[in-house]
Amino acid sequence: MTRYAGGPAESPGFLLWHVTLRWQRAVTAALAPLDLTHVQFVxxxxxxxxxxxxxxxNQQDLATQAGTDIKMTSQVLKTLESKGLLERHPSPTDARAKTVxxxxxxxxxxxQAITLVESTDESFFTPINTPSLLTTLxxxxEP
Structure with a gap:
């Protein structure tokens, strides 16, 4: 049983899932010509x-800023480094860390990618883009 008489179509979580998937497809398509995945872009x-x-x-700072897992962040940073898009160096203050x-x-x-993604966001969110949308998001x- 579900508390939603209309089923998943009335579930906020299910709807958010579908909106997120649609938005991610739009961003992925925008980034494809630049040979960047969404997480690489972020x-x-x-x-x-x-x-x-x-x-x-450092890698931990980036994982925190992006909201990504530290191990996945390290793997993606290695890929970006192999593409010549960033460099990682030993941290002068922490022997275990690498600065990026x-x-x-x-x-x-x-x-270039930020411009593309911001344009994609604008197109995607224009029909519903209000101050209350940003406040809600x-x-x-927040935890």
Whole structure:
């Protein structure tokens, strides 16, 4: 049994799942010409953003910023490094950590990808984009 008389079509979680899948497909399609997966984009963009803000992020900083698992983050960063989009160096303050720096190519691609993803977001969310939508989404991200 379900509490929703109309079944899954009335379940907020089920609807959010479907919206998320539709949005992810749109972002994936936008990033395909750049040869970036969605998670590669997120980690490259986070690296670029934190660096632009004057930080020297390590892998843990990036995982925290992106909301990703640290082991998966490490694997994706290795892929981005092999593509020549970022470099990882031993941290001068923590022998166990590696700092992450976008290469010039990575910075350029991050800016290009951010523009594409923001355009995709604008197209996707325009019909429902209101201040209350951002307030609701922000509230849902809080623990």
């Amino acid at each position: 980690l490259l963009a986070c690296t670029w953003w934190l660096t632009e803000q004057g930080h020297t992020p 720096h976008p290469t010039p190519t990575g910075k350029s691609l991050a800016r 922000t509230a849902l991200t």
